[in-house]
Amino acid sequence: MSADQPRRDPEEQAFLAAYDASEFAHPSVAVDVVLATVDAGILRALLVRRAEHPAKGSWALPGGFVGFDESLDAAVERVLQRKAGLENVFVEQLYTFGAPDRDPRTRVISVAYYALVDAATLHAAQPANGGVVLATIDVPWDGLDGGDVVALADGAQLPLAFDHATILGAAVQRLRGKIDYAPIGFELLPQRFTLRQLQTVHETVLGHAVNKDSFRRRVLASGQIVPTGERETDVLHRPAELYELHPSTGR
Amino acid sequence: MSADQPRRDPEEQAFLAAYDASEFAHPSVAVDVVLATVDAGILRALLVRRAEHPAKGSWALPGGFVGFDESLDAAVERVLQRKAGLENVFVEQLYTFGAPDRDPRTRVISVAYYALVDAATLHAAQPANGGVVLATIDVPWDGLDGGDVVALADGAQLPLAFDHATILGAAVQRLRGKIDYAPIGFELLPQRFTLRQLQTVHETVLGHAVNKDSFRRRVLASGQIVPTGERETDVLHRPAELYELHPSTGR
């Protein structure tokens, strides 16, 4: 560490050059949204086919540029409404990707978000235009290692635009790190759900099986969910009790 | 790291050549850095006095606009070098703040980072200009609740510019959530440290005392640190063994 080096003119000039550049040309700012769901034990995310250059024909996260007077959250809502026909979805900011060459058009800094929704709601919402697919996300790493992921549709790998494989990987990594202590698993289920469904959601996100007994104990002891007194129907076995989020959690 | 870029055909190259990024008004993009340290059991952060409007006279996080061809990480490095005279500091992205009215000049989207350094290094580093203070951070909430924090110098509260009290609070919240499982406590200590020093760092960040016995057991069992065989000197009591990060951790 050379923290005690005196400041020299070149450093000051570098600062001034960078500052002046920012006065003339500003980067573009976009939001990209990882809209994820768990469907029958499979992790999926919505992708949009790029109809125009750049990366024409490859698949991208739904996204868009941030308006000059538009908040980041508002931009995300607009994107979700327009590309997936969804409103009032659980959304959290993920990370901001700012490599100078990540978009060939110009400098684009992208603030990535993830949105979670249950599979039924996502299937019911019809996107305004075509060119949209609910891709299967294949995670080629274990635990919290991180890295790019692979998107599949009909068994074939989809080419992903820009650095979106990295953004998808970061979203999976964040979900895996958070699901054990934050109430995000519920966002991937309908309002009423069984403990088995919740366990499947956790297992799908984490990428490995979890212990049934301790999972039930832990979830019930957390006080986050309450039994409804009703049971699931149309199953081939003993029906499980339906639970819902504790009213104080407000959903 | 980043995914393979799709092949560029002539049509796409023509599109890129004709692309005009200045078609719309773009927000400005800045980085703000929470440069934090733990000094004798006190959490501190570097603040810079604003010499110009807006918020003239109040205190702000060190920051600066991102150059058009400059990566976010490079902008953070530049800010740390210029405002604190530091290089090779541990840095991680925190969150991006984008409320349209957070800066009265114009639309400024700020990508916030936090940087961690040990107190001795921070004291040794000479900031380029005056108007810099190492403020005490007072956290008026417990655990992971979150919220604004208060900056103090010489016992008096410092007025904070823009939304920087919120950014500082988010940094504390992130550190508290991460220190139990991520190796960030070591970044706040010199290369060699005692277990008691490490415990004090944890207690200062968390805002509450931790159990000595289980802390020692947990840290030693993690295998992250190794004993050096040497002991501290010039203390009024039995000197403790000095530890350092396990070589494989690479620092």
Added chain:
DNA sequence: AAAATAGTGTCTATGAGACACTATAGT
């Protein structure tokens, strides 16, 4: 009745907290 999953009770292993005790520096 058979099949399948829901749900309960209990034993064990592990890790945290508590506490007593010994060790070693400076004064």
Added chain:
DNA sequence: ACTATAGTGTCTCATAGACACTATTTT
């Protein structure tokens, strides 16, 4: 010798995993 903190050994308690067992639905 006294004081303060370092460091160790052991007991207890809480929680996760494992496993056996019972309960309840459809076919």
